[in-house]
Amino acid sequence: MSVKSLFLCVFLLAAAPLIAAAQGFGGLGTEAEGFAVPTPAPEFNFPADHGAHPDYRIEWWYLTANMTGPDGTPYGLQWTLFRSALSPFATAGWDSPQIWLGHAAVTTATEHYTAERFARDGIGQAGVTPAPFEAWIDDWHMRGPNFDTLNLRASGAQFAYDVDLRAQGPLIFHGDRGYSVKSEQGQASYYYSQAFFALDGTLSLPDGEIPVTGTAWLDREWSSQPLASDQTGWDWFSLSFDGGRKLMGFRLRQADGSYFTSGTWIAPDGQTTALPNGSFTAEPLETTQINEHAVPTRWQVRVPEYDVDVTVSAMNPGAWMDLSVPYWEGPVTVSGSDSGIGYLEMTGYD
Numbered sequence: 001m002s003v004k005s006l007f008l009c010v011f012l013l014a015a016a017p018l019i020a021a022a023q024g025f026g027g028l029g030t031e032a033e034g035f036a037v038p039t040p041a042p043e044f045n046f047p048a049d050h051g052a053h054p055d056y057r058i059e060w061w062y063l064t065a066n067m068t069g070p071d072g073t074p075y076g077l078q079w080t081l082f083r084s085a086l087s088p089f090a091t092a093g094w095d096s097p098q099i100w101l102g103h104a105a106v107t108t109a110t111e112h113y114t115a116e117r118f119a120r121d122g123i124g125q126a127g128v129t130p131a132p133f134e135a136w137i138d139d140w141h142m143r144g145p146n147f148d149t150l151n152l153r154a155s156g157a158q159f160a161y162d163v164d165l166r167a168q169g170p171l172i173f174h175g176d177r178g179y180s181v182k183s184e185q186g187q188a189s190y191y192y193s194q195a196f197f198a199l200d201g202t203l204s205l206p207d208g209e210i211p212v213t214g215t216a217w218l219d220r221e222w223s224s225q226p227l228a229s230d231q232t233g234w235d236w237f238s239l240s241f242d243g244g245r246k247l248m249g250f251r252l253r254q255a256d257g258s259y260f261t262s263g264t265w266i267a268p269d270g271q272t273t274a275l276p277n278g279s280f281t282a283e284p285l286e287t288t289q290i291n292e293h294a295v296p297t298r299w300q301v302r303v304p305e306y307d308v309d310v311t312v313s314a315m316n317p318g319a320w321m322d323l324s325v326p327y328w329e330g331p332v333t334v335s336g337s338d339s340g341i342g343y344l345e346m347t348g349y350d
Helices: none
Strands: 058-068 074-085 098-107 112-120 126-130 133-137 140-146 149-155 160-167 179-181 188-205 208-223 231-241 246-254 259-266 272-275 281-290 293-303 308-314 327-336 340-346
Touching: 058 160, 058 188, 058 327, 058 340, 074 126, 074 133, 074 140, 074 208, 074 327, 074 340, 098 126, 098 133, 098 149, 098 327, 149 188, 160 208, 188 231, 188 246, 208 231, 231 293, 231 308, 231 327, 246 281, 246 293, 281 308, 293 327, 293 340, 308 340
Parallel strands: none
Antiparallel strands: 058 074, 058 208, 074 098, 098 112, 126 133, 133 140, 140 149, 149 160, 160 188, 179 188, 188 208, 231 246, 231 340, 246 259, 259 272, 281 293, 293 308, 308 327, 327 340
16 A cells, blocks of 8 residues: 555535545545445456546555655655545536545655645546546646556645656556455455656755656555454555565554554565565654654564565654645665665554
């Protein structure tokens, strides 16, 4: 997922002020009466499924990237478009129940720059088309002739980026062929990723423009009730190890102090193995105080089946997304049994 995130949001935009729903993680753990729900053994239809699914309540297109400048300085990048439906009934124009939210960020070792956009569906301000692919909100976009070749742009008050993405491997389907279970009660989402993007382009920061190269990971996920009512947040890892192996893993924190976990082991050629509940573990080693938030920023991650025992450390522990829905998101380094880079997202620490 990121278990990807936010989502969390049910936003009302129009003549009224913006309202973020507070119940059940933005409604993620509430009943989804009237909306479609994921079912096992999905049959994906591409390129159509790269586009929007308005009969589901929550959906996102979520990209994170690890980059370096010419001198080897590391940077992180995030671009996310969230769709949230206020009702399962389709209407046109300003009456559309589809709400859009965009998040963008750039992270350095010492700074974390963020920006946010909001839009109502039905007036052309935001949306997604599958072929040729384009996801946009205002002047931010992710677009290209297809899902494998994309240009990505966004900007905020202190940053901008314009980068190109080229897929170097296949789509990755999480869980059971893209049916990703999130709880013992059976809540689930449809979830796949493009984890093999190569990236190059330009990053603009207060000190000037920086040419960057790197790798990126794009998550696609949609559902109507992906969390159980007793789940309070998640910790999501996307890790790329030296040598080409990759790992996606998340733990969902439950009110009684237990966890539900899931993951995907990804071989260099894109072959996958699902990691069922309990086979991926993540334990906090160090916590950072960010204002009133105590956030784990160094972790021990283990996958015994693949002899993985690594320490995952935030590049910038202060990578707090202080936006309408607050969460932590930033690049990480990996050391231990394997070395590498990746991204970490944590929600529910607000």
